[in-house]
Amino acid sequence: MSQSVETRESEASAERRSRFGDWNATATHHTPAEDAQAILTGVLLAALGLAILAHLKFLTGGVAGLALIVSYVFGINVGVAFFLINIPFYALAIGRMGRAFTIKTFTAIALLSIVSYFLPDVFSIAYIDPLAGAVIGGLLVGFALLALFRHRASLGGAGILAIYLQDRFGFRAGLVQLAFDLTILTIALFVVDFAAVIYSLIGAVVLNGFLAINHRPDRYLAT
Incomplete structure (x- = not known):
């Protein structure tokens, strides 16, 4: 009987660890300092990518795209909108992904909200070609997400x-995100002009294609 209890407890512990609840036993074995570096880098790249897209009045997918839509429609700072819209998703992170994942994700969201809020005071764009902006913005956000995904x-x-x-x-993370992105871009048809939607779609394909190629569960198993 005691062996059976121990087995169940061992299985439960393994399940918790698989949901990234153990800081020292994630699949990538990163230290807290390495995680901090990746989160900061990812946040800065994402903020730059979103700044380019916002300058061109383009969109992206997921909650970031929804935050841009709210920003365009209601005039709310995109960083504030981004933080507020993310609040309901914390329940999924806590219930399904574990403590470490939730803490790191909350930190990344809070930092991105803060950086996006103050970025216009220190960074401005005079001109960028729409196609170049869509591609560069998509790549920057893609790199940001890759850095964060690899650090859980x-x-x-x-x-x-x-x-x-x-x-x-x-399921491929990039392909899942692409499905959400297409939904957001469909909503965008009612918010921005058609040309902006086309450029936004190009950016979303670049972003999620980059993730689909570079973020796979059978790769990047650091030891």
Whole structure:
């Protein structure tokens, strides 16, 4: 009987660890300092990518895209909108992804909200070609998400669900995000002009294609 209890406890412990609840036993074995560096880098890259897209009045997918829509419609700072929209997704992170993932994701979201709020005071764009902006903005956000995903964090929203579905069922995170992105871009048809939607779609394809190629569950198993 005691052996059976110990077995169940061992299985439960393994399940918790698989949901990234143990800081020292994640699949990538990163230290807290390495996680901090990746989160900061990812946040800065994402903020720059979103700044380019916002300058061109383009959109992106997921909660970031929804935050841009709210920003355009209501005139709310995109960083504030991003933080507020992400609040409901914390329940999924806590219930499904574990403590470490939730803490790192919350930190990334809070930092991105703060950086996006103050970025216009220190960074401005005079001109950027729309196609170049869509591609560069998509790549920057893609690099940001890759850095965060590899350190078991995300920028909330669809990213949380994308990582959960990839780890639980093997679905590609990039393809899951693409489905959400297409939904957001459909909503965008009612907010921005058609040309902006086309450029936004190009940026979303670049972003999620980059993730689909570079973020796979059978790769990047650091020891």
